[in-house]
Amino acid sequence: MNSTIDILAIREGDEKAFVDMYYLLNGKVYNFFLKRTRHSEAAKELTQQCFIRIYNYRASLSLLHPPEKQVYIIAKSVLLNHLRQEDRKAARELTYANQMYPVGANTSDNENTGFETQDLLEKITQHLPPVRKKVILLKARQGLSNKEIATQLSISVKTVENHLAKATRQLRVLSPDLLLILTILFFEC
Template sequence: MIAALKEDNLLAFNEVYYAYHKKIYHFILRKTKSSFLAEEVTQLTFIKCWNYRASLDENLGIDIQLFRIARTTLVDQLRKTTAYQEKVIHVVNSYLIPQDELWNRMAEKELQQQLAKAMEEMPPMRRKVFEMSRFKGMSYQQIAHELSLSSRTVEAHIFQATRQLRHYLGPLLLAWWIGNH
């Protein structure tokens, strides 16, 4: 199979793809609990397999090499996601401060509307945890204690809220940042 891949055999690649796509997807899904990330990493795994087929080791099974590529790709994606989230959190936090002047400091009316829309669309508990953290300045432990949740659950709510805000505000924040720097 590897020899056929090295010879640019698309039929062999299709065979590998159909034999391992679901296995790679479920492997990543078990690790991340994120269908989005599992889909992304699975696709990137097969893209990398094809792009670097000439360097595949004929002494190792294709399954071993695919799972190695998947693990490496997952680590890369998590690093990129974490770095991006930290940047977005920094920008969002500069606006999500517990002060009455918050809305006055927002330069973009659309940004304000999108923030409100994103907050409205959050599940009630996620919104409450996020507001306690960002608007009231409470620590994860304080929120966990007040709401009878674990700190990990609070952390997960904050992560999901940040992800949702990034979805709604990311392009607007980027445009604002470019316009102001």
């Protein structure tokens, strides 16, 4: 496949060569984003951003490295930027929710914070595997103990503890902000 992509022509602004590369690698790039975001619309948008970035910086493409590798590096960069933006957005939403509905405030509008909290919880757990996500959601949404979660999911308490520990590690790698938000949600729920 690499032999059909003419990096030199792309660098020189040959639109046909760029379109050829797009058609050859578009599916792989989309699948890369879909696997990591688990949202087809986000994957489509990120794929588009990736190829726009490649086109805008085509003059810096290397003749020494395989085109697929260069596209993968750019896709990874686009994904990291997207995850950082999502983290910042979730943190801003949490800050806003805390300002609008301070903990302990005695208003009838406090029911609305449940929707905002659930929104944040969905954003935080979107990157987790399904069972790990279920464990986190049962813990945060319903305030279940590890034993209750184990019973409900028909798994051992030790497995629940392992999922919680792995989720914590995974969220720490993705973003310390996500871990902080999740910790806050555990104490709110």
